[in-house]
Amino acid sequence: MTAASEEKLFALWRELSDISSASAVLEWDQETYMPSKGQEGRGRSLSTLAGIRHRLLTSPDLVDALSACEGIAEPDSELGAQCREARRSVDRASRVPEKLAKALAEATSQGLACWQKARAESDFSLFEESLSRIIELRREQAEAIDSNRSAYDVLMDEFEPGATEAALAPVFENLCEQLSPLILEASESRPVDESPAMGDFPVAEQKAFGLFVAEKMGFDLEAGRLDATTHPFCSGFHPNDVRITWRHMDQDFRSALYGIMHEAGHGLYEQGLPAKWHGTPIGGAVSLGIHESQSRLWENLVGRSHAFWKWALPHFTKYFPAKDGLTVDQLWPALHTARPSLIRVEADEATYNLHIAIRFDIERRLFAGDIAVADLPEAWDSAYEKFLGIRAETAAEGVLQDIHWSMGAFGYFPTYSLGNLIACQLFDAAENEMDDLESMIAAGEFAPLRAWLGEKVHSHGARWSASELVQKATGQPLTAGPFLAYIRNITSQAYGLENPSSSSGSRR
Amino acid sequence: MTAASEEKLFALWRELSDISSASAVLEWDQETYMPSKGQEGRGRSLSTLAGIRHRLLTSPDLVDALSACEGIAEPDSELGAQCREARRSVDRASRVPEKLAKALAEATSQGLACWQKARAESDFSLFEESLSRIIELRREQAEAIDSNRSAYDVLMDEFEPGATEAALAPVFENLCEQLSPLILEASESRPVDESPAMGDFPVAEQKAFGLFVAEKMGFDLEAGRLDATTHPFCSGFHPNDVRITWRHMDQDFRSALYGIMHEAGHGLYEQGLPAKWHGTPIGGAVSLGIHESQSRLWENLVGRSHAFWKWALPHFTKYFPAKDGLTVDQLWPALHTARPSLIRVEADEATYNLHIAIRFDIERRLFAGDIAVADLPEAWDSAYEKFLGIRAETAAEGVLQDIHWSMGAFGYFPTYSLGNLIACQLFDAAENEMDDLESMIAAGEFAPLRAWLGEKVHSHGARWSASELVQKATGQPLTAGPFLAYIRNITSQAYGLENPSSSSGSRR
CATH class of the missing domain: 1.20.58 (Methane Monooxygenase Hydroxylase; Chain G, domain 1)
Structure with missing residues (x-):
């Protein structure tokens, strides 16, 4: 029976x-x-x-x-x-x-x-x-x-089983308090020179370099593919059939490379899901926040690091010989801007979560009945002014920019920020547990990191809840500490801030 | 109610x-x-x-x-x-x-x-x-x-609703009787010079030229696509989403061009199915034989004709400048070989139906219990010797060459021949009804022919049976006459036979 x-x-x-x-x-x-x-x-x-x-x-x-x-x-x-x-x-x-x-x-x-x-x-x-x-x-x-x-x-x-307003509200409040002054400080200092990331990048070479990096990360092209699309995404039909997609800009390699690393991070999660559970209730990813942590970890913590470029730059200049002679130190700041902007999908690492915090706050107030639909444009613009110091001149650049609400996807945005926080928390844990992760990355050895993520995250499917998974993998409950320390560190380096606003120490 | x-x-x-x-x-x-x-x-x-x-x-x-x-x-x-x-x-x-x-x-x-x-x-x-x-x-x-x-x-x-052994057996018998001597006569005369069809044909240009022709035929690329595959096919998901596929040879343009014209012929049928009936029992193609008639008509009766090349050659040489100076008369025989060969999928127009006749005969005898499975190799080789004058040296080139039986697809092969016969019968009817079809083709005007096929075939879905459709479209029941006349005509021209074996007159 x-x-x-x-x-x-x-x-x-x-x-x-x-x-x-x-x-x-x-x-x-x-x-x-x-x-x-x-x-x-x-x-x-x-x-x-x-x-x-x-x-x-x-x-x-x-x-x-x-x-x-x-x-x-x-x-x-x-x-x-x-x-x-x-x-x-x-x-x-x-x-x-x-x-x-x-x-x-x-x-x-x-x-x-x-x-x-x-x-x-x-x-x-x-x-x-x-x-x-x-x-x-x-x-x-x-x-x-x-x-x-x-x-x-x-x-x-x-989207994020187990997530609650009560748990997330203080997290976002803390993020805003910490990030806003840092970003304003950066934006008042000298701008970062982005020219090292710009130039002529032929599409075929961009694809080839992206695939080279994705394969190095461990993305299995016999169990997956890369195709062009308008709004990139990753879709796993089965652990052995995972499709990632990309788009590119002709004059800026960052869009394509970091898009591909991002989707390949998602792709590694899908390919790493346990085959034994495929087709069962716990056979899929546990939550969107955990999924996003995998993409952000590879895109940002690996792909924008000094160590990564120490390994990648000689390959990069083989694909793009016009960049011959470029140094990691010249390129690195262009990967770490902190520039308040109106459009979320174009935001950098430092400012991205403020966009999410604004949407989280507005969505909650909408559903609590504290804000009327008619008042949305004004609520939106005030929040941008308060946290990012800028105001949209048109509704298209403001309250109308995202597709999500029109599809009824309320409660989806917070998973993006959760992903950013969990990525840093996981990366810190990996650094603590593994012998010299930085040197491995600098040598182009990504297999140990992928294996660690496989063991701690991918292989568990939805066996544990997202919060249990974070606890088991990092030994701690979800915390914004590692993320804030990381952003503070890179932003102060990129902008030459001597005393970045700080409320806690950072290893990096 | x-x-x-x-x-x-x-x-x-x-x-x-x-x-x-x-x-x-x-x-x-x-x-x-x-x-x-x-x-x-x-x-x-x-x-x-x-x-x-x-x-x-x-x-x-x-x-x-x-x-x-x-x-x-x-x-x-x-x-x-x-x-x-x-x-x-x-x-x-x-x-x-x-x-x-x-x-x-x-x-x-x-x-x-x-x-x-x-x-x-x-x-x-x-x-x-x-x-x-x-x-x-x-x-x-x-x-x-x-x-x-x-x-x-x-x-x-x-595969072919309404088809019966009783109706098809005499058709195939007649085909064998008429074609065998003609092919043997051709094979004993001087071989055709195929060099005009050979050379270096870069894959990108082959695809571009194939797409150019498919679009000229009327294949709508906003309601369909062309992609590469190993064994080309056409699949219609909806009249507004029809996928055709192709493969190519580097040194012979015929494989790709005629493959694309073939699949685009199928594709025009799928795109021409009546939208009002989509998703109803009669909304799809009526039979595989009728489907094949559409592909063969464009591939052979249009694509290999003098008239087509009169229009196509200047475009062809733009894509393949090394062929500059080639004339239609030089190229035409290379499109009309009649060469007995062992492999069906590589057979030319003249010999193709003999391959089918052999399979039809063997399949019938198998299911009637007149031939044992163990005797298949010998039955196969004898039939090839009798009708094509050649014998396979290995089972892989003989009885094992086709995938169909392993998939249980018995009764499928005859539809290929029906398609060839119906194609000629339809093309004859179109020529009779339309003012100077040949001149239109020579001017690259394919829309009237496509419209005629749309009106007579595509737009009826499965409203009529295949035999009713043939009768309505051509005013006659299915007959091999036009096909035999056509093959006799082109083979005698290509091989310079003065008195081709003939049992009936031919308009062409």
Whole structure:
């Protein structure tokens, strides 16, 4: 009976996983190769697959098998973790009435169109009504899923299971307090010379160099690929089939290289997920924050370091001979600007989290009812002025810049910052545990770091919650300390600040 | 009640179509971009989608809706055609017991592996047992689907609805009788000079020229794409998303150009399918024979004609300047060889159908029990000797050359020949109906021909049976006359035969 319930649960989950994997292939194709007129047909296929997935996820067969497994699973056991993850998905799917799910799908589809128009015309009023409707429906959805928690906590749970406003609010407050003065100080000092990162970089060489680095990181091109797209992403259909994507700028190599290192970091996580659990509830990544930590670690802590460039520069100049003679010291500051800017996706390491803090604060207040949709533009601009010292001149550069809200993705933004913090915390732990990580990186030996991440993060799938995983991997709960120390250190170096605002010591 | 049944049937069929479309995307990706290690995961996704499709196709809901529609459909009405096509799929799916379907899937999966090994070692005995099992199961399947018809007729019905041994046997007999002596006569005369088609053809230029021609044919690249693969094919996910594929040889432009024109011919059919019927039972192509007629018409009757090259040659020499000075008369014979060869996929227009005739004859005798699996190699070699005058020295070049039997695809080969015959019959009809088709082609004006094919073939989906479609489009039932006249004509011209064996006159 027991074994039969487990077998049934896993067989049904296998189908769910196969359908999700098929949908992911269709979405990847949509962003890479699909001809422009293919959109309508693709939308239908994806919607049918989503419908079938929902039917299977809420089927009495599956729910019964899950309940039976829950009845026998020991706390903290592997089966217990399987039940925890399965229950989360089943409840989120089954508690939302079909009518509400359809209304949400319609509202966000319409929302996307309204946002696009509003952004093109830089007129928030064109988006206002649609956004209000989306927020109303998302609030209703959160209430249906769990009326005992705040709507925003329930929404965040979709992307970052276990994350709460109560835990995150002080983290973001601390980030803002620490980062704002540092950035303002940097912006008042001499600007960084970015010319070493600029020049003519032919696309074929940029791709070849990016692939060279990705393979060195350990990204397996027999179990993955790299393709061009407009908005880069990583999608794993299976640990043995992981697609990363890129875009490039002709005159600045940073966009392509760091984009590829970022996605390859995600890709290593997907390729490192345990094959034994593939297709089971705990077979995937544990959270978006943990996922982002993997991409940010490789992109920033490895890819922008002195050590990395000590190894990479001779290769770089082989691909780009015009840069012959460039030194690491000349290039390094151009990788560590701290420049307040209006557009999040173009922000540097130092300022990025302030963009996220602003969205987190606004989203919470929206869902708590403390701010009206009509007041969003003003709330947005004031926050940018307060924390970054600049104000958007148009709504398109301000409140309308991100696609997320039009898709109903509230509670998604915080995962970006969590990723930045966890990346630093993990990197510190790796440095502490491994013999001379810096020398290994300077020698182009990335396998030990990848293996460490594999052991501490990738191989656990969703066996532990994100916070348990951070605790186990680093010996500490989530903390912003390593991140703040890192930013303070690089910013003061890049801008030659003698006494960077500091509230704690830093090893680096 | 009536309207409700129709609505239900079409809503359920829409889901089937969306799932088929998703599977097609996964298969396309598998043949173009999937990394090598992705096979296992992809196999699982495809198998789950096939399982879900089977469940939906045999669900009581769908069967009830179909029966209700059948009860009210007027004969020869559009709804009648919808019911006919739906019934064919439902019956084929529901009459085969699940146990048999699984056994077939296993046997063909094993068959593929055995065939690959046998072919690599050129040892038929390694494939014999597996092939026997596949034939036994396919016979059982045919019996389950319709015990009143010959097994081979039931199997052909999967690819070419309505095709029968009784109708096809005399057609193939006639083809062999007419073609064999002609080919032997050609092979005894002076060989054709193929050097005009050979030389250095850079891959990028081959692709660019192929795309240029495909677009001129009317293939819409906003509703389709061209990608590289090992075994070229065309796959339509939707009339607005059609993928064609190609491969090339460095030293011979014919492989790539005619491959692309062939697949673009298929592609025009897929893009021309009626959008109003997309996702309904009659929304797809009517048969593989009709599909192949579209590819062969563009590849051979257009692409190898004097008229085409009169237009194409100046463009061709722009892409390949080394061919500057080449004349149509010099090139034309190299496009019309009639050379007996052992490998079907490399055969020319004149000899191709003899390869098919041999397989048709062997397949029929196998399923009638007139030939044992162990006797296949000898039966194969004798047939090649009789009709083409050559004998394979190894099993890999003979009976083991094709993948089809290992996949259980018996009854598939005849559709290739049907395509060749129908192509000529359609082209003759087009010439009769249109004002000076030849001059239009010589001027690079392909739109009128494409429009004619659209009106006569593409736009009807599976509204009419293949034989009805041929009758309506050409005013005649299927006939080999135009094909034989065409082959006789071009072969005698290319080889300078004064009195080509002939049993009927020819316009060309």
